Structure formats: C-alpha cells, structure tokens
Amino acid sequence: MNRKSMIGAVAAGCMVVMLAQPAVAANVKVTPLGGQEGEFCRQDRALVFEDPNGTRILYDVGRTVAGANDARLGKIDVILVSHMHGDHVGNAHNKAPNSGTCDKPDTSVSAVPNSNTVNIAIAKKAKIVTGSEMPPFFANKLKANGGNPKDSILTRFGGSVNLGGVTIATVPAVHSNGLDPAYFGGELGKAMQEAGIAGYVGQATGYVLKFSNGLVVYLSGDTGITAEQDKVVRGHYGAKLAVMNIGDGFTTGPKEAAYVINELVKPASVIASHANEVATKGGKVLPGTKTETFIKAVKVRVHVPLSGRMMEFDSAGKCVAGC
Numbered sequence: 001m002n003r004k005s006m007i008g009a010v011a012a013g014c015m016v017v018m019l020a021q022p023a024v025a026a027n028v029k030v031t032p033l034g035g036q037e038g039e040f041c042r043q044d045r046a047l048v049f050e051d052p053n054g055t056r057i058l059y060d061v062g063r064t065v066a067g068a069n070d071a072r073l074g075k076i077d078v079i080l081v082s083h084m085h086g087d088h089v090g091n092a093h094n095k096a097p098n099s100g101t102c103d104k105p106d107t108s109v110s111a112v113p114n115s116n117t118v119n120i121a122i123a124k125k126a127k128i129v130t131g132s133e134m135p136p137f138f139a140n141k142l143k144a145n146g147g148n149p150k151d152s153i154l155t156r157f158g159g160s161v162n163l164g165g166v167t168i169a170t171v172p173a174v175h176s177n178g179l180d181p182a183y184f185g186g187e188l189g190k191a192m193q194e195a196g197i198a199g200y201v202g203q204a205t206g207y208v209l210k211f212s213n214g215l216v217v218y219l220s221g222d223t224g225i226t227a228e229q230d231k232v233v234r235g236h237y238g239a240k241l242a243v244m245n246i247g248d249g250f251t252t253g254p255k256e257a258a259y260v261i262n263e264l265v266k267p268a269s270v271i272a273s274h275a276n277e278v279a280t281k282g283g284k285v286l287p288g289t290k291t292e293t294f295i296k297a298v299k300v301r302v303h304v305p306l307s308g309r310m311m312e313f314d315s316a317g318k319c320v321a322g323c
C-alpha cells in the first residue's frame, strides 16, 4: 500500500466511523398523543419525549390522553405541566384513545378534583416537575390519593433539576395561571366559583429540556412574545428544537409564533402545537389553517405533530426519522 492509498484507506476508515455514528447516535424520540391517530387536532397538546437512555417525559397531558390506562402512554417517568388551565393539566379527558372527532374529541370523562395529570402520575409512579407555585398543589393531590408528595418537584426560573439524565428548567411564559376552584371545592371553592375568580398558583411557565445526547428543547407553553425567548431560551440555553404554541386568542397566533421562531429562539426546527383547529386531514395540512400560515411564515423546518407518529431528533435539533 503506497502512502496515498494508505491515507485514502485511513480517510475511508474515518468516513465509516463518521457515517456509522448516526446509527448508534442517540436521538430523542417525540411522540404526540393527540385526539385522532395520524392527525393534528383541535385539543392536541400532549407529547412524549424519550431520551436515548429510555427516560420518558410527558409534556402537558391535556384532554386527549385517555386517563392513566391509555395504552399509548407506556412507561412515564416525568410529567411536565406548563400551567393549570384545563386543556393542559387535564380537567377532563377522552373516553378512549381516538374517541370523538378531530374537531370535537369525546372528553366526557371528568378528572376533577384530581386532574388527568395527577391520576397518571399516581398510576405510573411518575414525578411531576413544575415551576412557580404549582408544586405544593400537586404534592397535596398526590398525598390525598395515596401517592408520594415528594414526587412533586420544583424547578423555578433560573434553576434546574436533573431527572433520569434529562436537565429540566422552567422559563417564563406570558399568560395567566388561575386554578379552577373545581380542583379544591368546599365552601371556599363554591364561593370562588360563584364570584368567578380562580386560585393563585403563580406564573405560567415554559420549559427548556437538555437531553443526554445534548439536544436542547424549548417548550413554549401558552405564551405571548417574551424577551426571554431571545435572551434566555436562545441566548443562555441555546435551544435547537422548539415546540411552539400557535393557536391565537389564548397564545401567540401563527404570525407572532413565526416571529418568535425566526427572530428570537432561532432553533434548527420547530414542532407546531396548540393550534386549536382541525389542522390536518389524512395527515396533510389543510389549506387556510393557522398551521399552514405558521409553516409558510417560518424559515426553518416545521414538523406537524400527527398523533401516534414518532419523530426522532438528533443533538442539533434536526429531524432524522419519522418526519
């Protein structure tokens, strides 16, 4: 072997190693648990993130997860709750996976006073990680239902916790976070219900997760445009994948959400979320939807969270399978 071909062989060897890496590489798997298999529907919020090491994190349970017995859940180690509104914590839920329609899931099963979140956490022995003033609420609910109050874990703005190899931090969301009196009931709950006021549990939040392969993910929660999306989410944490709420009215609409992605967070790719519409039919985005407007306005690749369809992301935030 002459020198040139040896260098060639070494280079080829390096190439093999480099090319072989993605196969062993550790991707983060993201699976939406929405209202209708293969579609992106009105009430869809819940996503399961699976770290390469197997740790499974359920983000914003909502109403489309059909309670603790929903077979799509599998093992759940950690549950995240961006804020206490019923469409996130789960004041009610689907009768069974895919029951009802994309426009109107059959969320006839009430989950108050516990919440879908607490019921699932107890069944799965999962930890609930929240910021703000929400942890004491979850600790008491866990305790009252035979769970361990220590499984409710605080991560307030600026700090973080590491669970199962995933670092979890909260970031501010500009939203509201009233606790429906239906969760605490009694005379006080009744009086507050009649007065039309909610319980105080601090600010709504978003999250930043750092997985064991290095991927940093921003979960917006329900929010408007915030300076922290630039200074904190991009500037400090360097998020490479974003899950962005686009539904308008309650949160940023598609154009505002596109500004957040293009000018503030600047990730490698984004998953649309919380569109509050029937966004797809047969898995294809419908014309005239907020989801379509968002996709057209965003400079990076937008992934539509089709229920049950797993996507895999590498450490740079690029979707490498299922997209």
Ligand SMILES: [Zn+2]
Binding pocket: 085, 087, 088, 222, 250, 274
């Ligand atoms: Zn919401």
